[in-house]
Amino acid sequence: MIKFFRKIRQNLLSEGKTAKYFKYAMGEIILVVIGILIALQINNWNEEKKYQKQLHIKVHSILGDIREDALQIKALLKDLEKQHSAADHIIPxxxxxxxxxxxxxxxxxxFNSFTTTPILSQxxxxxxxxxxxxxxxELEDQELVNLLMNYYNYFDELTINFNNSANPxxxxxxxxxxxxxxxxEHRKFFPTKKPSVPSKAVYESIFNDIRILPLCRYIGSTxxxxxxxxxxxDQKAEKIIYYLETNYQPI
Known part of the structure; x- marks a missing residue:
């Protein structure tokens, strides 16, 4: 191809057609520039495609993270529901x-369920x-960004509050x-798969120590x-999981 274009230029010069030669040369330059621009555009398109693929992978990594969060949240809720129910029973x-x-x-x-201290690791x-x-x-899906920001900001604040005020x-x-x-006496009901009733002294110590009732009230309220x-x-996490599973299929 290069030899073909060179032959055309040589023929134009040998025939003294200088004006045509320059026009032809300009045309050649324009074609080269267009070719370079097309190549750059294709390269940019390929790079953007690779970047979007990596972004998609990271979004799926977030999906995995939130699934793990959801499992921990559900386990925590079981403990809190148990403590809430226990408070309704024993505090009166x-x-x-x-x-x-x-x-x-x-x-x-x-009573023993009040001493469960769930640990959250986001x-x-x-x-x-x-x-x-x-x-x-870089994420074009603003709805997803808003969902994630709302979830993580809320979860971070709540986790800090829980760890600082409830667990201690x-x-x-x-x-x-x-x-x-x-x-x-303690081993009769914890830790064991077959708990049994402890001695009367255990119950008396619970009722007679003035420190216990306020702690139990606080644990029940928290x-x-x-x-x-x-x-x-949990609802926010499930909403994000559903959104990602619906809109972001695995690559």
Whole structure:
């Protein structure tokens, strides 16, 4: 092809057609420039396609993170629901004058549930990476960005609040439990797959120690409060999972 164009130029010069030669040369330059521009456009298109593919992969990584979050949230909700229910059962008994216990085993197991301290470890590495590197601005799906920002901001704030205000009291009651109960009595109901009723002294220590009732009240109230808040987070997580599964098929 190059030899063909060179031969045309040589013929034009040999025939003294200088004006035509320059016009032809200009045409050749224009064709070369157009060819370069097309090549650059194709290269840019290929690079953009690769980048969008990587972005798609990161979006699916977020989907995996939120699925893990959802499993933890559901496990946490079970603990909070159990503590909420336990509070409704044992606090009225502890506040009453008679302290009449109908089911001794249920009472002690409900009391023991107050010492459960759920640990949340958010799976937000991909989100943190996208946020820190400004990649979020590259996502054209603004609806998804808004869903993710709302979810992570809410979840982060709630997790910090829960870890700082709810768990320390549960840990305090756990430590107090080991102070009040002998190891032998404690082992009758925790930890064991076949719990049994401890001695009367265990129940008396629960009723007589003035520190226990306020802690139980606080745990019951925080269980009810955070149960509602984490249900909100769970709904947000499920909404994002559904959105991603519907709109972003695996590559």
């Amino acid at each position: 008994i502890m506040e009453s004058e008679q302290k009449a216990i109908v089911d001794s085993l249920k009472f002690i197991l409900d 799976q937000n590495n991909t989100w943190d990476y996208l946020s820190a590197n400004g990649i979020l601005s 009291v549960r840990l305090e009651l756990r430590e107090l439990k080991y102070e009040l109960f002998t190891n032998t 269980a009810a409060y955070f149960e509602g808040r984490f249900k909100d987070v």
